[in-house]
Amino acid sequence: MRYLLICCLVFLLSDLYASDTIVVRQDPRMQSLTERQAIINKRSALLTSSGSVKGFRVQVINTNKRDDATRVKSELLSRFPEHKSYIMFQAPYFKVRIGNFLKREEAEKLRKQLMRFYPQGVYVVDDGIEYTFTDEQDLQ
Secondary structure: OHHHHHHHHHHHHHHHOOOOOOOOOOOHHHHHHHHHHHHHHHHHHOEOOOOOEEEEEEEEEEEOOHHHHHHHHHHHHHHOOOOOEEEEEEOOEEEEEEEEEOOHHHHHHHHHHHOOOOOOOOEEEEEEEOOOOOOOOOOO
């Protein structure tokens, strides 16, 4: 009986320390799903609590006069029709901002162009922007 118990114990211990190889075969569709989920995760990381995308805009003016803000917004629309401009009110100031940029470098290019027309107080700010992702976009 003792011999049988020792043999069983030796067999169990040798089985635990054996170097068996495990082969895992992955379905090729799993790689595609993993890549899609990575893109979804990157996109959701860029979203703000309000549902807009974290990005940058160029602030052109900060004034307490609505007429000045409206005038500057009109000028921006005529000079830079390819960019959307916005008037934001944060009491007691009206802020005029332009653009929807994912990268600060892109906003900096526009800021340099705007400095010719508005030499003071033009700077890049973090803001929630309007942006639509394309299906094939990487978001790097």
